[in-house]
Amino acid sequence: MTDRIRALSLTEENRRWWTLGAMCFALFMLMLDNTVVNVALPSIQSDLNADLASLEWTINAYTLSLAVLLVVxxxxxxxxxRRKIFLIGVSVFALSSAAIGLAPSDTALIVGRxxxxxxxxxxxxxxxxxxxxxxxxxERGKALGTWAGVSALAxxxxxxxxxxxxxQVSWRAIFFLNLPVAAAAIAMTLFSTRESRDETVGRQLDYAGIAxxxxxxxxxxxGLIEGNAWGWGSARIVGLxxxxxVSLAAFVVVELRVRTPMVDFxxxxxxxxAGASSVGFIVSFGMMAxxxxxxxxxxxILGFSALEAGVRFLPTTLVLIVMGPLAGRLTDRIGPKPLLVSGxxxxxxxxxxxxxLTADTGYSFLLPSFVLMGIGMGLVMSPMTTAAMNSVDRTKAGVASGVLSMGRMVGSSLGVAxxxxxxxxxGSAKLEQSLPGLPAGARDRLSESLGGGGVSDGAAPARIVDATxxxxxxxxxxxxxxxxIVAIFGAFVALALIRGGRPAAPATVPAEAEAEAELAPA
Structure with missing residues (x-):
């Protein structure tokens, strides 16, 4: 009994594990929100009388603000x-979740997102x-493997x-669920996590860089989100x-001249x-699509409900839950390179x-590929994160993690687009071959349905449904x-850029020497 109490008490030996637990609570909430909203969209549409554009922006408003502001x-x-900004972020996330749960209209919902x-x-x-x-x-491989496993579980x-x-309850309940999770994350963070910051820079904000x-x-x-809807060659997309x-070029110029840049190049x-960030971009590119x-x-096409489809993704995510922590521990022993290449x-x-895949193969054909995807993703996620974060000094961890996360978000958007x-x-070319006598206007409307998987209306003629x-x-x-092919190219990127060998323990390699070696020009 005494040993159990001692294990649950905060000590210098276990503080870092309490800290990991607090971060995992918050991460669980974040990743859960990435998937719970999609299955609720039909109910949101019915309850708030939302049109298709509003439903798209229910997803895109969150993705856009997250991707744009990660580095900031x-x-x-x-x-x-970091602790202070984390606690502010959890509070903003929880309060906005409550506001979304009470949203009286689709506009309020989008603003809340x-x-x-x-x-x-x-x-x-x-x-x-x-x-x-x-x-x-x-020890970071083990910790980040747990971090990745919690992400996969969510x-x-x-x-x-x-x-x-x-x-069983309401679509609003999925947002109210964030409130107790956020409260637990805040309590555990205040209890266990020490404050840290980059002491090598001042506290001035780089307003020009942010803008x-x-x-x-x-x-x-x-532009990536709306490219298909507005047309890739339209004036709006080209203008964006x-x-x-122009703005990103100006950002580089600003960052090279200011005293305290937003991004330390x-x-x-x-x-x-650079290699780990590239792998993160590439793996997100294919995974989300x-x-x-x-x-x-x-x-x-197979006729599953949203819940039934979600359950059938479990082979990927359950394998990922197992492989994430295992890959993290292997990273500590053999290094990230072989895991990233094989993954x-x-x-x-x-x-x-x-x-x-064909119209007749069905879910049984998908199942082995889902298992393979879980293994591959599990071998990539935590070693990729460990490789990136071990390659920079601890004082630069915030901006490095922001750059890494931003690359993954932009990769996801680019992949889907x-x-x-x-x-x-x-799909349009295929429709033109299979329905040559159909008027162009009708064929264009069928082409638009491809973004949703094709025509699923039971009233449509069978040949039209089959063709789409x-x-x-x-x-x-x-x-x-x-x-x-892009993923296989990512394996060659990892082979060329990721360093071989396991991370060195502090007792054998001083932190200063490690940082200098990692930041040496390639």
């Missing part, structure tokens, strides 16, 4: 204190930088929890991308950080497997082949 959130933690993204942008890089600061390099049960609460980065990323992410290029002098469009296939190859193989463009172009399903599956196969 990481830098604020470095300057003003945007504010929720701001809170998430303050939390996400803080969780990673706080864990990195709490653990020495030779993704796994998100559709199930969201479907259950939506059907140019925010404008540039807003233009880029908004031009604005992004010195982190990219580490070949390992695969989940998004495979869910459409299972619901609109990206397995991920690519899973995506190429799915490219051979490019996959959507492939579905639209390849065949067009979607053909385009899906092309998109998955592209994603698989």
């Amino acid at each position: 959130g990481g830098r604020l933690g470095d300057i003003f204190g 945007a504010i929720q993204g701001i809170g998430a942008a303050m939390m996400m890089p803080a969780t990673l930088s706080i864990v990195t600061n709490a653990f020495p390099p030779h 993704l796994a049960i998100g559709p199930v929890v969201g479907g259950f609460l939506t059907e 140019t980065l925010t404008i540039g990323l807003t233009g880029l992410v908004l 991308f031009a604005l992004a290029v 010195g982190v990219f002098r580490s070949r390992q950080f 695969m989940f998004f469009f495979t869910a459409l296939y299972m619901q609109n 990206m190859l397995i991920t690519g193989a899973s995506q190429i497997w799915q490219s051979f 490019i996959f959507g463009a492939v579905v639209a172009s390849v 399903h065949d067009a979607f599956i053909s385009a899906f196969g092309t998109g998955m082949k592209i994603s698989g």
Whole structure:
């Protein structure tokens, strides 16, 4: 009994594990919100009389504000204190969740989701930088493996929890669920987590850097989100991308001249950080597109409900739950390089497997590829994060985690956008072949349905339904082949840029020497 009490008491020996627990509570809430909302969209549409554009912005408002402000959130933690910014972020996230749960209209819901993204942008890089600061390099693999496992657990049960609460209580309950989780995260953080910041820089804010980065990323992410809807060659999309290029170029110029930049480009002098960031971008590029469009296939072609489709993703996420912590421990023993290379190859193989899907193969054909995807993702996520965070000094953990997370978010948006463009172009060509006598206007309307998996209206003629399903599956196969090739390319990136060997313990390599070696020019 005494040993149990001692184990639960806060000591210098176990403080870092209490800190990890607090960060995992917050991370669980963040990742759960990524998946529970999707299954609630039909109920939200019915309750608030929302149109399709409002439903899209229910997702996009959160994604946009999160992607744009991740680096800013990481830098604020470095300057003003990571624990402080984390606690503010949790509070903003919880209060906005409560406001969304009480939202009287779709406009209020979208505004609440945007504010929720701001809170998430303050939390996400803080969780990673706080864990990195709490653990020495030779233990970070184990800690970040646990961190990745909690993330996978939230993704796994998100559709199930969201479907259950939506059907049995209300869609509003999925947002109220965040309140007790946020309260637990705040209590544990105040109890266990020490404050940390980057003591090498002043506390001045780089307002010019914030402005140019925010404008540039807003233009880029908004263009990626709306490219298929507005047309990739339209004036609005071209204008957004031009604005992004000009603003991001201005951001680089500003950052190279100001005394306290938002992003310390010195982190990219580490070949390992550049490689890990590239792998994070590539794996997110394929993963989100695969989940998004495979869910459409299972619901609109196989006829599963949102909850049934979510349950059928469990093989991927449950394997990921097991593989994440295991890969983290292996990283501490053998280093991240072999895990990243093999993980990206397995991920690519899973995506190429799915490219051979047909209207008749069904879920039994998908199941082995889902298991492979869980293994591949599990071998990538925590070693990639460990490789990136071990390659920078602890004082730069906030901005490094912000850059890493931002790259993954932009990779996700780019993957879904490019996959959507492939579905639209390849699917339209397939429809033209299978329905040659159909008027162009009617065929264009059918092409628009491909973004949702094809026509699923029972009143439509069978040949029309079959043609749109065949067009979607053909385009899906092309998109998955592209994603698989990109993932295999990511394996070669890891092979070329990630350092071999295990992280050195502090007793054998001083922290100062480690930081100098990691930040040496590649």
